[in-house]
Structures are given as C-alpha cells and as structure tokens.
Amino acid sequence: MNKKKSLSAYEKACELIPGGVNSPVRAFKSVGGKPVFIEKAKGSKVFDIDGNAYIDYVGSWGPMILGHAYEPIVETIRRQALDGTSYGAPTLLETRMAELIVSMVPSVEMVRMVNSGTEATMSAIRLARGYTERNKIIKFAGCYHGHGDSFLIKAGSGAVTLGLPDSPGVTESIAKDTLTAEYNNIQSVEALFDAYPGEIAAVIVEPVAGNMGVVLPELSFLKGLRELTTRYHALLIFDEVITGFRLAKGGAQEYFGIVPDLTTLGKIIGGGLPVGAYGGKKEIMQQLAPVGPVYQAGTLSGNPLAMAAGIVMLETLNNNPSIYTELDRKAGKLAQGIRNNLQKTGIPGVVNRAGSLMTLFFTNLSGVKSFDDVMQSDKQRYAAYFQSSLEAGIYLAPSQFEAAFVSHAHTDEEIERTIDASYRALQHLADH
Ligand code: PMP
Numbered sequence: 001m002n003k004k005k006s007l008s009a010y011e012k013a014c015e016l017i018p019g020g021v022n023s024p025v026r027a028f029k030s031v032g033g034k035p036v037f038i039e040k041a042k043g044s045k046v047f048d049i050d051g052n053a054y055i056d057y058v059g060s061w062g063p064m065i066l067g068h069a070y071e072p073i074v075e076t077i078r079r080q081a082l083d084g085t086s087y088g089a090p091t092l093l094e095t096r097m098a099e100l101i102v103s104m105v106p107s108v109e110m111v112r113m114v115n116s117g118t119e120a121t122m123s124a125i126r127l128a129r130g131y132t133e134r135n136k137i138i139k140f141a142g143c144y145h146g147h148g149d150s151f152l153i154k155a156g157s158g159a160v161t162l163g164l165p166d167s168p169g170v171t172e173s174i175a176k177d178t179l180t181a182e183y184n185n186i187q188s189v190e191a192l193f194d195a196y197p198g199e200i201a202a203v204i205v206e207p208v209a210g211n212m213g214v215v216l217p218e219l220s221f222l223k224g225l226r227e228l229t230t231r232y233h234a235l236l237i238f239d240e241v242i243t244g245f246r247l248a249k250g251g252a253q254e255y256f257g258i259v260p261d262l263t264t265l266g267k268i269i270g271g272g273l274p275v276g277a278y279g280g281k282k283e284i285m286q287q288l289a290p291v292g293p294v295y296q297a298g299t300l301s302g303n304p305l306a307m308a309a310g311i312v313m314l315e316t317l318n319n320n321p322s323i324y325t326e327l328d329r330k331a332g333k334l335a336q337g338i339r340n341n342l343q344k345t346g347i348p349g350v351v352n353r354a355g356s357l358m359t360l361f362f363t364n365l366s367g368v369k370s371f372d373d374v375m376q377s378d379k380q381r382y383a384a385y386f387q388s389s390l391e392a393g394i395y396l397a398p399s400q401f402e403a404a405f406v407s408h409a410h411t412d413e414e415i416e417r418t419i420d421a422s423y424r425a426l427q428h429l430a431d432h
Pocket of ligand 1: 061210
C-alpha cells in the first residue's frame with residue numbers, strides 16, 4: 001500500500017502541530033508507523049490522501065453510527081449553513097434537540113448543550129458539586145471522561161495508551177478531590193464512601209467501559225453504584241458519551257435498566273459535528289445559571305449546524321429501532337468471526353462486545369473484566385495485528401485500549417472481508 005503522501009503530510013504536520021495530531025489518540029505511537037491522512041469518507045469507508053480505501057472501525061471514535069457523510073445529515077448541514085452558522089441567541093433547533101434527548105434518554109428531564117464530551121463531564125461534576133455542596137468525586141481507573149483536570153487521574157484512552165494516566169499540570173489540590181476505584185469492584189467504591197463520609201459529591205462511570213478497550217459491567221456493579229450513591233446522598237453520573245444512542249436509543253441506562261441522576265452525552269448527538277450535552281433530573285438541572293447559581297456557558301453551545309445535524313441523527317435512530325437490531329447482528333457476526341479465527345490460529349485472545357462496540361484483547365486470560373485484566377494484554381501483538389489490518393484495508397483504532405465501532409453502513413460483505421483480514425493477520429502472528 002503506497003502511503004507516500006501521508007508520510008510527507010505527517011512530517012509537515014509535526015513541524016506545526018504537536019505530534020502532528022490534534023488529539024493524541026490519532027497518533028500511531030503505540031502501534032508504530034505513521035498515521036494515514038484522511039481525505040474523505042463515505043458510508044463505512046475512509047479514504048486517505050494516497051487514494052487507499054479502508055473499512056473504518058474508528059468511525060470518528062463513535063459519532064458515525066449511520067456511517068460517514070450520511071446524505072440526510074449532509075443535506076441538512078448544507079441548508080442550515082445558508083441560513084447562518086451561529087447566532088448566540090436561542091433557536092427552535094435547540095428546543096427540538098432537547099425534546100428528542102429527553103424523550104429518548106430515560107433519566108433526562110432537562111438538558112444543556114455544550115461543545116464536546118469533555119465540557120459535558122466537566123460541567124456535570126461542577127453541577128454535582130454545587131448541588132450536593134461536597135467536593136470529592138469517585139472515578140474508575142481506566143475510565144476516560146475527557147481531558148478536564150479532575151479526570152486525568154488514572155485515566156484511560158490516549159492517556160493509558162501513552163502511559164500518561166496522571167497528567168502533569170493537574171494541581172495537587174484538584175487531584176486530591178478525585179478518588180479512584182476499581183471497575184466492576186463495588187467494594188472498592190464502598191470503601192471510599194466509608195473513608196470520606198459526607199464528602200463525595202458524585203460517582204462518574206462509563207456504564208460500559210470503552211476507553212480501556214471494551215469492558216462490560218456486571219449488572220450487580222451498576223446496581224451497587226445506584227444503591228451506594230442513593231444511600232450516601234451522592235449523585236450517580238453515567239458518562240454516556242460513547243454508549244448514548246449506541247447501545248440502545250436510550251443508551252446504557254435503557255440497556256441495563258438503571259436510572260442515573262445525571263448523564264453526559266456527546267459524539268452521536270452531533271452527527272459528526274462538535275457537540276456534547278449533559279442532563280438529568282429537573283431539580284438538579286435547575287441549579288444551573290441563569291435559573292440557579294452554578295455557572296456554565298458557551299459562545300457556540302447549541303450551535304445551529306450541530307443541532308440541525310444532530311436532530312436528523314436522533315430522529316433517524318428514534319424512528320428506526322431496527323437499526324439497533326441490525327447493529328447488534330452485524331457486530332455479533334464480526335465478534336464471532338474473530339473468536340473463530342482465534343481458535344483456528346491458536347492465538348490466545350478475548351473479544352469483549354456490547355452491541356456495536358467491541359475490543360479484541362490479546363491475552364492469555366479467559367475473560368477481561370477489570371482494568372487489571374486489560375493491562376495484561378499484549379500490546380506488541382495488538383500493534384502487529386493493527387499493522388496487518390491496515391495493510392489489508394481495515395482501519396482499526398491505533399491502540400489496544402480502545403473500542404471498535406460498527407456502523408449501520410457496514411455491509412455483511414464488508415464484515416466478512418474484515419473477518420478474512422483478521423484471520424490473515426492472526427495467522428501472520430501465529431507464524432512469527
Ligand atoms: N467521555 C467518554 C466516555 C469518552 O469516550 C470521551 C471521548 N472519547 C469523552 C468523555 C470526551 O469527549 P470529547 O473527546 O468530545 O471531549
């Protein structure tokens with residue numbers, strides 16, 4: 001595969017942009033090689049500037065559940081742009097967006113739009129602290145909630161990929177208010193509530209972990225979080241930036257039947273434009289300015305382009321429940337295909353899947369259920385598998401600690417091609 005143009009584009013980008021990328025997860029640091037530069041995308045595919053096509057399982061890290069350049073979304077963005085791209089005053093689009101989110105996400109009675117998942121989670125914990133008048137939060141090792149200072153403690157995603165779970169630049173006084181517990185270990189959460197009575201404002205959790213690779217929650221763990229937070233008068237925050245509108249139209253809270261107090265959203269709600277949102281019980285949301293005292297604002301929040309795109313996205317998902325059955329079927333087929341390949345080639349590994357999210361962990365363990373399990377994975381094997389896949393025209397996340405995203409645009413034929421490519425990549429590992 002010729003990647004000459006990408007190589008020189010990367011060299012130039014590195015002179016001007018730190019690491020040549022505007023988000024560290026895009027770098028190929030942990031898998032070796034240089035990132036390919038994307039020119040365009042359509043449906044399930046991305047095309048690089050050298051003219052190579054890839055079946056894409058990154059999907060912009062989640063938003064592209066209907067595939068790239070989905071025609072009705074493109075058309076609505078085009079139409080909206082002609083009417084202006086930002087006003088800084090209320091629009092009907094924002095109310096329609098709020099109405100859709102409230103009708104689709106079980107626990108959300110009121111919602112505030114922001115511009116990224118990071119803003120959503122930062123704002124949600126400020127609100128939780130303001131509402132409870134407490135300072136500390138509990139997060140889980142290996143979970144990622146954006147790059148807000150309070151979350152860069154034992155963080156997942158790019159932070160774990162690059163070996164930077166605790167970022168310099170986060171002050172001690174901020175870090176001391178972030179307590180960390182173990183995913184799927186309810187005792188580790190209870191111990192913190194015992195150790196800090198009356199101090200914990202909220203527990204924030206990815207209801208399916210996606211940022212240490214996909215790790216499924218035990219139902220008793222999620223139920224336990226609901227019980228503990230209720231008992232200790234702390235808020236339960238589901239960070240559904242990945243799982244929202246993906247696991248089900250009502251996200252993980254619908255999928256598992258657990259009602260959090262606050263929910264953070266992003267990715268899919270923008271249809272690929274920069275957006276985030278947080279919402280929850282009216283009583284809590286009414287603490288936000290201008291009604292209440294907790295301040296949070298945004299020049300571009302509720303941006304009309306993002307709202308127009310997101311409304312088409314959510315209406316499509318809301319009106320077509322078969323999308324979720326299809327996503328589940330296709331992702332199930334892919335996961336099973338890869339499991340069969342592991343067996344045939346004798347390469348040890350575990351495929352974790354929740355709906356259209358999955359990760360192949362290269363591990364000798366029989367199951368991957370915790371961050372400790374995740375950390376035993378063979379990153380070198382993943383790197384080799386990633387490179388073989390890329391050469392075969394399959395674009396995976398350039399890290400063992402991320403999810404693969406299946407979209408509605410992936411065809412059965414493409415899933416089969418992916419399974420074949422995965423077999424060859426695993427066979428290559430077995431031979432070396
Ligand atoms: N929360 C979760 C669960 C995420 O996966 C991410 C991003 N991958 C974020 C928050 C942050 O979102 P953003 O990158 O839009 O700031």
